[in-house]
Amino acid sequence: MTRPPRRPGRTPGRRHPATRRRELDGARLTAYDVLDGVSSRAAYANLLLPQLLRERQLDVRDAAFATQLAYGTLRAQGTLDAILAGLVSRPLGELDPRVLDLLRLGAYQLIDLRVPSHAAVDTTVDLTRAIVGTGASGLVNAVLRKVAAGGDRDQWLSTLGVAGEERLALATNHPRWIVDAWRDALGGEGELEPALLADDAAPEVHLVARRMGRDALVEESGGEAGPWSPFAVRLHGGDPGRLASVRSGVAAVQDEGSQVAGLLLTRAPLEGRDEAWLDMCAGPGGKAGLLAAVRPEGVRLTAADRAPHRAELVRKALAGEADVEVLAADGTAPPWESGSFDRVLLDAPCTGLGALRRRPEVRWRRTEDDVPPLADLQAELLASALASVRVGGVVAYVTCSPHTAETADVVDAAAARDGVEVLPVAPLFPEIPGIERDDYGQLWPHRHGTDAMFMALLRRTR
Numbered sequence: 001m002t003r004p005p006r007r008p009g010r011t012p013g014r015r016h017p018a019t020r021r022r023e024l025d026g027a028r029l030t031a032y033d034v035l036d037g038v039s040s041r042a043a044y045a046n047l048l049l050p051q052l053l054r055e056r057q058l059d060v061r062d063a064a065f066a067t068q069l070a071y072g073t074l075r076a077q078g079t080l081d082a083i084l085a086g087l088v089s090r091p092l093g094e095l096d097p098r099v100l101d102l103l104r105l106g107a108y109q110l111i112d113l114r115v116p117s118h119a120a121v122d123t124t125v126d127l128t129r130a131i132v133g134t135g136a137s138g139l140v141n142a143v144l145r146k147v148a149a150g151g152d153r154d155q156w157l158s159t160l161g162v163a164g165e166e167r168l169a170l171a172t173n174h175p176r177w178i179v180d181a182w183r184d185a186l187g188g189e190g191e192l193e194p195a196l197l198a199d200d201a202a203p204e205v206h207l208v209a210r211r212m213g214r215d216a217l218v219e220e221s222g223g224e225a226g227p228w229s230p231f232a233v234r235l236h237g238g239d240p241g242r243l244a245s246v247r248s249g250v251a252a253v254q255d256e257g258s259q260v261a262g263l264l265l266t267r268a269p270l271e272g273r274d275e276a277w278l279d280m281c282a283g284p285g286g287k288a289g290l291l292a293a294v295r296p297e298g299v300r301l302t303a304a305d306r307a308p309h310r311a312e313l314v315r316k317a318l319a320g321e322a323d324v325e326v327l328a329a330d331g332t333a334p335p336w337e338s339g340s341f342d343r344v345l346l347d348a349p350c351t352g353l354g355a356l357r358r359r360p361e362v363r364w365r366r367t368e369d370d371v372p373p374l375a376d377l378q379a380e381l382l383a384s385a386l387a388s389v390r391v392g393g394v395v396a397y398v399t400c401s402p403h404t405a406e407t408a409d410v411v412d413a414a415a416a417r418d419g420v421e422v423l424p425v426a427p428l429f430p431e432i433p434g435i436e437r438d439d440y441g442q443l444w445p446h447r448h449g450t451d452a453m454f455m456a457l458l459r460r461t462r
């Protein structure tokens with residue numbers, strides 16, 4: 001019978017495990033705990049890390065180092081595993097998952113941060129001894145010494161003998177299938193490397209001034225006005241949670257690309273009635289919050305989400321707004337009458353391949369097999385969005401993925417049906433260069449400093 005791996009805190013030893021954990025390097029232990037949460041409980045690093053930083057009250061320097069270690073190790077997992085696989089006699093999947101996470105954490109420091117090998121190896125061996133036990137620390141010590149001897153990432157990529165797109169994938173921390181998807185969406189090799197590099201860089205925090213002037217938010221935050229959305233402020237550092245306007249909800253954290261995608265709905269030309277808007281997949285309420293703030297007087301906003309807990313988050317995001325209705329409703333079987341709305345935003349559930357900068361582990365969790373069922377759901381939701389809008393009304397279709405199967409293919413198929421007309425996106429955003437993707441819109445991290453948001457605009461003509 002195989003024994004389940006021992007969990008932290010159950011390791012026998014002379015000192016109590018909690019004492020041993022207290023003696024460890026706080027930043028590295030916190031980074032390890034994030035890796036462990038991601039691999040053993042499918043936690044999201046962008047939620048778990050801030051929680052641990054708050055609980056442990058690391059000072060600013062240690063918090064920054066823990067963040068760099070956790071996010072960097074998660075992003076680099078594909079490359080780290082390619083290196084480690086050649087240095088461990090068993091398949092990596094057969095290692096105690098805690099040991100694998102510790103090896104990744106140590107190897108990342110060696111190949112990417114160039115932490116002196118004695119510091120990277122010794123601290124990881126200490127962590128291993130405290131978390132897993134003395135037996136495993138010998139293996140970690142031996143493997144990490146070999147990683148250190150192999151040099152930095154470039155030297156390792158040469159040693160691995162990878163070339164072409166395989167090398168690009170490992171150099172930019174993307175799985176191969178995502179490299180292929182980005183190449184396809186970009187229409188070729190030209191911008192592929194800068195796009196993938198920008199997609200791997202830590203993003204700036206963007207704020208949206210929802211119910212306050214942008215200038216006041218610039219002043220309060222010390223940030224800079226965003227170039228594309230009239231409501232955006234870009235922060236170059238600092239914790240947005242400290243800002244009074246974010247705490248009170250008159251401003252919020254929102255990628256500038258998401259703001260542009262929400263604003264697309266408001267820019268579409270419309271003849272006749274314009275008083276009922278629908279955000280069909282609204283949770284957690286980022287775009288609904290912006291739409292509620294910018295809609296003309298007299299417009300009623302309905303915001304729906306299939307998941308009741310997400311609808312609850314929308315309710316919170318819209319607290320204090322008049323003339324809004326929040327529904328827990330499935331957009332594919334909606335409770336509203338067909339033709340009820342003048343404008344519909346469909347911010348469809350998607351793979352999230354355009355927002356990998358914020359969710360470092362997602363690139364390794366997602367697989368190609370996730371795409372077809374999502375594309376089917378997107379097509380079904382888009383048909384329902386078109387039925388929900390009145391004749392002459394508009395639907396904005398948005399995804400935070402540039403994958404062609406989730407974007408242009410879905411909209412092309414809907415537009416091929418009678419009674420649907422495509423409205424070109426780029427003329428509605430003359431201030432944003434390089435946004436056109438045929439008649440659709442596409443933002444890119446390397447061109448626009450935003451997530452890779454896709455957007456299309458359709459009018460129902462019959």
Ligand SMILES: C[S@@+](CC[C@H](N)C(=O)[O-])C[C@H]1O[C@@H](n2cnc3c(N)ncnc32)[C@H](O)[C@@H]1O
Pocket residue numbers: 258280281282283284285286287288304305306307310329330331332347348349350381
């Ligand atoms: C990309 S997110 C929306 C983000 C949101 N617009 C914002 O800006 O905060 C997609 C949302 O679609 C919801 N969803 C998935 N399937 C749905 C369905 N059949 N009907 C309605 N909502 C659905 C998910 O629960 C998720 O909250």
